[in-house]
Amino acid sequence: xxxxxxSVIVKRYYREPGSNQVRESWHHGxxxxxxxxxxxxxxxxxxxxxxxxxxxxxxxxxxANAFDAEWPAYDHILVDRETSVHVRRLVFKQALRGLxxxxxxxxxxxxxxxxxxxxxxxADEKLLTAARREGLSTVNPEI
Numbered sequence: 651x652x653x654x655x656x657s658v659i660v661k662r663y664y665r666e667p668g669s670n671q672v673r674e675s676w677h678h679g680x681x682x683x684x685x686x687x688x689x690x691x692x693x694x695x696x697x698x699x700x701x702x703x704x705x706x707x708x709x710x711x712x713x714a715n716a717f718d719a720e721w722p723a724y725d726h727i728l729v730d731r732e733t734s735v736h737v738r739r740l741v742f743k744q745a746l747r748g749l750x751x752x753x754x755x756x757x758x759x760x761x762x763x764x765x766x767x768x769x770x771x772x773a774d775e776k777l778l779t780a781a782r783r784e785g786l787s788t789v790n791p792e793i
Contacts, residue, residue: 651766652676653683653757654724655750656691657773658791662720663692663713664699668773668791675791683725683768685733685756687749692717727756735759736784744780754781761786 652675661669662676676682693714700710727733729752736755740746746754754770754777761768770781771789778788 651683651760651764651768652680652789653753653760653768653770653786654688655684655753655770655772655774655777656688656695658771659684659688659692659717659724660695661773661791663717664696664705671791672771675789681725682723683727683757683760685727685753686729687752688724689721691749727760729756733759740780740784744783746777746780750774750777750780753777754784754786757781757786758784 658668658672661672696705696710696713696717699705700707705713733756734752736758737751740751740754741748744751744754753772757768757770767787769789770778770786771791772778772781773790773792775790778790781788
C-alpha cells in the first residue's frame with residue numbers, strides 16, 4: 651500500500667527529480683492512497699509552476715487535465731474526525747505544518763484501519779522524518 655502526499659503526486663504529471671521512480675513504481679498496480687486535500691494541493695502546485703514560468707498555459711491545462719482524469723483512480727481518504735485524530739499531536743510533537751499533519755494523520759489512520767504496512771511517499775525530508783518517527787516506512791522518490 652502506498653500513501654502519497656501532494657509533492658509526490660505532482661511528480662507523476664510534471665517531470666522533476668523523482669518522477670521516473672513515481673511512474674515506474676506506481677505502474678506496478680499498487681493502490682495509491684491520498685487525502686482529499688491533495689486535489690487542491692496538486693492543482694495549486696501546477697499553477698505555481700505556471701506562475702514561475704516553468705510551464706506554459708497550454709502545458710498547465712494538459713497536466714491539470716491529466717491529473718483530473720486520473721484523480722478517481724486514487725484511493726481518497728476523507729478529512730474528518732477519524733482520519734484527523736492524530737493532527738493535534740503531530741503539529742506539536744513533530745512540528746509539522748497543518749496540511750503535512752493532515753497527510754501524515756491520514757496515513758497513520760490508514761495503516762491502523764487496514765492493519766498492513768503503508769509506505770509513506772513524500773519529497774519533504776522533515777515530513778518523512780516525522781513519518782518514520784511515527785512508525786511508517788517511507789520513500790523519497792528523489793533519493
